Amino acid sequence: xxxxxxxxxxxxxxxxxxxxxxxxxxxxxxxxxxxxxxxxxxxxxxxxxxxxxxxxxxxxxxxxxxxxxxxxxxxxxxxxxxxxxxxxxxxxxxxxxxxxxxxxxxxxxxxxxxxxxxxxxxxxxxxxxxxxxxxxxxxxxxxxxxxxxxxxxxxxxxxxxxxxxxxxxxxxxxxxxxxxxxxxxxxxxxxxxxxxxxxxxxxxxxxxxxxxxxxxxxxxxxxxxxxxxxxxxxxxxxxxxxxxxxxxxxxxxxxxxxxxxxxxxxxxxxxxxxxxxxxxxxxxxxxxxxxxxxxxxxxxxxxx
Numbered sequence: 558x559x560x561x562x563x564x565x566x567x568x569x570x571x572x573x574x575x576x577x578x579x580x581x582x583x584x585x586x587x588x589x590x591x592x593x594x595x596x597x598x599x600x601x602x603x604x605x606x607x608x609x610x611x612x613x614x615x616x617x618x619x620x621x622x623x624x625x626x627x628x629x630x631x632x633x634x635x636x637x638x639x640x641x642x643x644x645x646x647x648x649x650x651x652x653x654x655x656x657x658x659x660x661x662x663x664x665x666x667x668x669x670x671x672x673x674x675x676x677x678x679x680x681x682x683x684x685x686x687x688x689x690x691x692x693x694x695x696x697x698x699x700x701x702x703x704x705x706x707x708x709x710x711x712x713x714x715x716x717x718x719x720x721x722x723x724x725x726x727x728x729x730x731x732x733x734x735x736x737x738x739x740x741x742x743x744x745x746x747x748x749x750x751x752x753x754x755x756x757x758x759x760x761x762x763x764x765x766x767x768x769x770x771x772x773x774x775x776x777x778x779x780x781x782x783x784x785x786x787x788x789x790x791x792x793x794x795x796x797x798x799x800x801x802x803x804x805x806x807x808x809x810x811x812x813x814x815x816x817x818x819x820x821x822x823x824x825x826x827x828x829x830x831x832x833x834x835x836x837x838x839x840x841x842x843x844x845x846x847x848x849x850x851x852x853x854x855x856x857x858x859x860x861x
Contacts, residue, residue, distance in 0.1 A: 558626040559597040562607075565623065568593040569614040584609040601627050605857060606683045625689050639760075639772050639781050644696065648763035652708045652745075652754050652798050656718070657727060659690050660705065661734050661742075666727040667691065669719035693743050697740075706741045708795075708802050713813045714744065728816040735809055743802040744811050752801065753794045761788075 570580055570591075577595070584606060591798075594602050602610070607624040610616070625648040643649065651658050656670050664687065671677070671686045696702060709731075717724055735742040745752075757775040764770070771782040771791035782788055804812060 558623070559601060562602065562620065562623050562627045563595040563597045565616070565619060566591070566614070569593075569616055569620075573614055575614075580610070580613060583613045598787060603681055604628070604688055605681060622847055625692055628685060628689055639770075639779065640693075640742045641694070642762050642764060642770055642781075645764055646703050646762040647701075647765055648704045648706075648761075650706045650761040650763075650795055652710075652759040652795060654710045654754070654756065654758055655712060655714055655716070657709070657731065658695055658707055658758070659730060661707065662690065662694075663723075663727050663730050664691060666718055666730075667671060669723060697737075702739060704739050706743075706799070708743045708745055708798050709808075710745050711747045711811075714812060725816055728812050731812055732809060732816075735805065741805055742808055742812075743799060743805055744808040745798060745802040746811070749801050752798060759795060759798075760790060761792055778817075 566580075576588075576590040578588040581591045584591075586606065587679070588657055590606075593600070593731075594606075602624065604621075604624055604827075607627075610622040614620070649660070657666060659667065662670070667690050668683065668687050671690070672683055697705065714728065718727070731742055734740045754773075759771055760772040760774075762770050762772070769785075769788050771788045771790070773782070773791070775778050784792060799843045802808065849853060
């Protein structure tokens with residue numbers, strides 16, 4: 558993709574009758590940087606530079622649209638493979654232990670979470686990562702959008718990321734997302750105790766041909782699992798998590814209560830009642846959506 562990006566820059570520059578030095582001067586970089594981009598050597602172009610080149614060369618957003626694919630080439634092989642699978646998946650099932658999954662993050666929340674990376678190389682790199690994350694969210698509103706089922710650990714709701722205002726907007730985003738027919742949000746409460754996926758996140762992807770892959774991720778690692786026997790094991794883990802979580806309507810009630818700062822008002826069934834529901838849901842997990850998965854609440858009207 559870097560080579561494709563570079564060839565497009567060279568073709569546009571030649572068509573415009575400009576030298577590399579002229580393009581470099583107008584985009585505020587040295588001419589050797591333009592040479593590196595055209596030859597796909599050296600560092601990848603930044604988003605800011607892609608935008609500048611697009612404007613100077615009159616590319617009509619072509620270079621900006623190509624940039625995310627160039628950016629992904631800096632990721633490890635397993636990460637790029639996971640992203641490629643995600644873009645084709647017809648079903649996405651996720652468990653999140655620490656933060657809201659990227660597909661449902663607000664821009665402010667995403668910036669705060671991505672900004673926590675100790676290896677982050679400045680504000681420009683942060684903005685590139687935020688842009689790439691928000692672009693991946695666009696698939697949720699596309700014609701081929703996947704079914705998305707998310708189980709959030711209660712810690713995700715209660716950990717204050719970047720202050721009350723950012724968290725409130727993020728929780729509102731979860732409520733709005735859960736009102737969509739193709740999105741289900743559930744919460745796994747603290748009192749459920751330990752489970753097999755503690756310490757990281759888990760994603761199960763169903764691809765168009767019916768095959769499935771699993772992906773686990775911690776703070777500094779990721780693993781893509783494609784061997785069917787191992788994928789089946791992770792599917793069982795996910796089914797147990799979803800069965801142990803609050804049903805969708807009760808989950809939304811907890812999210813609202815956390816958002817309003819009134820945990821005591823949360824309508825949570827007793828542990829014995831949840832065990833009974835979990836048994837029923839595990840029995841139904843192979844026959845479509847879990848109990849309550851199709852019920853939806855209307856969108857909340859914004860206050861004047």
